[in-house]
Amino acid sequence: MPDNTTVNILIDVLAKTDQLQRAYNLFHEMVDRCSIPDFYTYTIVIWSLGQKGKVDEAVELVNEMAAKGYQPEIVTYSILIDAYGKAEDWDEAMQLFERAKGMADAVIYNSIMDGAIKKGDVHASSNLFEQMEAKTCILKFKQKKKSTTF
Known part of the structure; x- marks a missing residue:
């Protein structure tokens, strides 16, 4: 799996080109492969969810982010x-x-x-x-x- 910076860029591009599901899937694949999302990874996905009106999912991810030690x-x-x-x-x-x-x-x-x-x-x-x-x-x-x- 590529490093976090590369994955962050890819997730950001997918999200900004209206491919939120692919971005979200890549985020979860990153987690499944034991690669640790950083603050920026979480922020990109939270922003993407918020832009699509998926506020509950965004809040859930903020809570997950905080539980992993990344304070909002x-x-x-x-x-x-x-x-x-x-x-x-x-x-x-x-x-x-x-x-x-x-x-x-x-x-x-x-x-x-x-x-x-x-x-x-x-x-x-x-x-x-x-x-x-x-x-x-x-x-x-x-x-x-x-x-x-x-």
């Missing part, structure tokens, strides 16, 4: 919040956001605000934006020229 990081929370938002499960998205709030960055705030807007709760989205601004998650630039390159 900010990217993990962002992926799940985004997945809950896509699944229109605002309550779960908010619960997860509250758990991750201490480490929340602009990506997590954007995910939860997107969920609030999809729910039709512009007020909540506005409040979240103010929280994000207070936490200085928004970069403030002083424009010296007529254009800014990021």
Whole structure:
């Protein structure tokens, strides 16, 4: 079996080309062959499941990942919040956001605000934006020229 980096790239390509089942099968084959998935392997598969609306499976994989010693990081929370938002499960998205709030960055705030807007709760989205601004998650630039390159 190829090394983790190679398998991660293959799983990522399969997932991004709408071949989630093949990506998921490769992930399980990796586990079956005693190759240990790393944090990135889990993250790729969790993201893929979330994109396809398979939130329960994504959460199950996060729990498995944690049981194997890979604690969820900010990217993990962002992926799940985004997945809950896509699944229109605002309550779960908010619960997860509250758990991750201490480490929340602009990506997590954007995910939860997107969920609030999809729910039709512009007020909540506005409040979240103010929280994000207070936490200085928004970069403030002083424009010296007529254009800014990021």
